[in-house]
Amino acid sequence: MKDKLQKIVRPADLIVVAAVLAVAAVLWAVLAHLTGTTAQIVCDGEVIATIDLSAVKEAYDVTLDNGVTVRVEPGAICFAASDCANLLCIHAGKLTRAGQSAACLPNKTLIRITGRDRRGPDALTG
Amino acid sequence: MNDKRRRLTRLTVTAMLAAAALAMSFFERLLTAGLPLPPGVKPGFSNIAVLFACAAVGLPCALFIVVIKAGFAFLTAGATAGFLSLCGGLLSVLTMFALLKLKRERLTYAGISVCSAVAHNIGQLGAASLLAGSALYLSWLPVLLVSGAVFGAVTGVILNVVMPALTNVRFLR
Ligand SMILES: [Zn+2]
Numbered sequence: 001m002k003d004k005l006q007k008i009v010r011p012a013d014l015i016v017v018a019a020v021l022a023v024a025a026v027l028w029a030v031l032a033h034l035t036g037t038t039a040q041i042v043c044d045g046e047v048i049a050t051i052d053l054s055a056v057k058e059a060y061d062v063t064l065d066n067g068v069t070v071r072v073e074p075g076a077i078c079f080a081a082s083d084c085a086n087l088l089c090i091h092a093g094k095l096t097r098a099g100q101s102a103a104c105l106p107n108k109t110l111i112r113i114t115g116r117d118r119r120g121p122d123a124l125t126g
Numbered sequence: 127m128n129d130k131r132r133r134l135t136r137l138t139v140t141a142m143l144a145a146a147a148l149a150m151s152f153f154e155r156l157l158t159a160g161l162p163l164p165p166g167v168k169p170g171f172s173n174i175a176v177l178f179a180c181a182a183v184g185l186p187c188a189l190f191i192v193v194i195k196a197g198f199a200f201l202t203a204g205a206t207a208g209f210l211s212l213c214g215g216l217l218s219v220l221t222m223f224a225l226l227k228l229k230r231e232r233l234t235y236a237g238i239s240v241c242s243a244v245a246h247n248i249g250q251l252g253a254a255s256l257l258a259g260s261a262l263y264l265s266w267l268p269v270l271l272v273s274g275a276v277f278g279a280v281t282g283v284i285l286n287v288v289m290p291a292l293t294n295v296r297f298l299r
Pocket residue numbers: 082084085086087088089090103104105106107
């Protein structure tokens with residue numbers, strides 16, 4: 001049984017797979033870091049604002065119709081105030097990298113940072 | 127076996143493998159047509175035929191299959207698809223050829239298949255970036271690396287399993 005398995009895969013094969021996956025993970029992290037600059041505010045399933053965080057020079061607050069306040073900062077976004085009971089949204093803290101998100105479920109509001117911003121590839125070539 | 131007959135056998139096997147590669151590509155397209163796979167992510171079953179060709183018949187046979195496959199892509203999906211297929215295929219074959227020559231006793235077909243699948247995806251992505259005139263598609267590389275590792279391992283393990291049954295084809299060398 002063991003002999004048969006050894007014929008099907010050898011340690012070197014597994015090392016190759018692990019190496020490829022590791023390179024992919026590192027690359028993904030680097031790219032996400034380079035490109036994580038666009039934030040979205042989603043209310044009730046609809047994107048109501050898209051903000052290029054790298055273009056933000058000074059912090060400002062956005063108060064939504066449902067009473068939730070979102071703070072936009074250079075390179076970051078977070079929930080600043082909400083009337084929800086648990087305040088999980090505020091405890092989520094600042095989002096700075098692509099793929100991160102935070103939600104205020106009682107108010108059906110979500111903030112997230114999307115990846116693959118158009119600036120990413122340029123940053124790589126330059 | 128005399129030389130002439132040997133060449134004829136090789137030619138026949140090459141044609142058969144090319145046909146098998148095309149059939150597998152076609153079958154793969156049918157199989158994945160309804161699936162929401164991200165762009166460039168595909169099983170690459172025809173890789174089995176190419177790797178077998180490279181290992182059991184020789185480099186020219188594998189290159190021939192790659193060219194036929196690119197021609198098929200050109201006819202069915204257009205010039206861009208044909209060019210991408212050719213770039214990916216060539217890089218993939220050169221990678222498997224080098225590995226077959228090099229570390230044969232350590233890696234099985236699984237490891238070689240993973241490397242060639244990754245090389246295939248890098249070749250395609252490189253060609254696509256070249257055509258687009260930017261490194262725009264580079265952000266897609268992590269996805270294609272993972273896809274190459276997973277599907278390359280699958281096709282390589284398949285070849286590891288069926289290869290012993292095909293060892294009588296060794297006389298082709
Ligand atoms: Zn909340």
